[in-house]
Every structure is written in C-alpha cells, then in structure tokens.
Amino acid sequence: MSATFDKVADIIAETCDIPRENIKPESHAINDLEIDSLDFLDIAFAIDKTFGIKLPLEQWTQEVNDGKATTDQYFVLKNLSDEIDKLIAAKGA
C-alpha cells in the first residue's frame, strides 16, 4: 500500500469515524464506505491541506455526470490515491 493511501485512509477514519481496518485500497468511498457528499467535502478539505493540492471535485463530478468517467476512477481509494500522487507531481513540475 502506498504512503498516500495510508494518509487518505487515516483521514477517512478520523473524519467519518470508520474503523481504520475497514478502509482498504479497493474500497469505494461511496458504495462501500457509505461516505456521503457532505462528509466527502470534509475529507477533500483534509486531503487538500495534507498534500497541498486542490482535488478537482467539480471536474470529476462533471466527467461522471457526462458519462466520460466512472465513480470507480475517482472514488475507489487506490485510484483516488493515484490521482492525488498525480496532482502532487504536477504541483512540483
């Protein structure tokens, strides 16, 4: 598991009061962990602060609504962690 995933899982556990051991790389934030949109904004706030990035939630939502992406691409935690790594890399580029 990546260091990014570990930090994301810690954030989710703390923000949503979900046992840390239930949060796995293949967990879907919405479908498996039942995180609602309001709690996900708290998670996004914590992720943004922790990694010094801005998760493009509006863009992702638009892509999903337009059928150009699936929720799995952004809300399965290993994929979310990969997206965070890409944003961190883009920030440093």
Add this chain to the structure above:
Amino acid sequence: MRFEYFQMIDRVVALDVAGRVVRCRSGVPQQSTVFEGHFPTYPLMPGALLLECMAQTTGWLVMALSGFTTMPFLIGVRDAKFRTAVFPGDELEFEGSIVHEGSGFTVGECKGRRQGKAVCEAQITYRVMAFPSPEFRQAILQWAEQIGVPVKEFIK
C-alpha cells in the same frame, strides 16, 4: 440587522479580496419579536443568529472571490463559540477570512467583536455553486450594494 429578512449585516466596511479578509458592522435591533421568546423579560441575541451573522460576513467575501458568479451555501460549522451575552442595541463588528478554497467548497472563519472584545467565532464551510437563477443573482447584487459592497469592482 433585520431579523425578519435575515439581513444580518448592516454594512460591509472593508472587502479585501487579495488579502482574503472582510470586515462588517451590524447593530442588534432594540425591538424584535425574536426577543419576546428569547427570552421573556430577558432579551438576548440568539447564538444561532450570531452564527448567521458570521456566515453572511464571510459569505460576502466568498462571493467577491468569484466575482459574484457563485453563491456560497452554508453546509458546515466547526468550533463555534459564543463567548458572552449580546443584547438589543449592541453594535457588533465581524471579521471574516478564508481558510481554504476547494473545488466546489470554501472553508472560512469569522470572529465577532463588541467594542473590540471577542463575542463569537466559528469555522464555516460553504458549498459554492452557480446561482440558481439570474433573478436570484440580481437580488443578491442589489442587496450587496445596499450594504456597501462596491459590486462593480468585483463583478465578472
């Protein structure tokens, strides 16, 4: 303040978009039906309405940041504190600032003071969305001008 219209801010006295700070002034009304219930024989400004003052103060800053193209809707409050009783006739100052500008949401802070002394504070989260209608936006712009926001300086 006009409780019955939920217009909690009398005047925006400073709005610094670059510095991410807004300062507002507002006077608690001497008379209101709110005080008949809160509380009989002991009128006291409700903490819930102080919270609304803070939400509106920082909300004006959030709107100015987008050039009044988006509307902030209150979705979360943390660490709200009401440090002292506020009475009819009190003159309050509020200072709001931005903690984080996320994608589709903004987290702000606000502090209320009376004669320089802390009265209340809170961290406030807004969902930031397009105005539901052009008419809604127009009404907000009109309201902003009425309380001293130099709308034309910010509008996009």
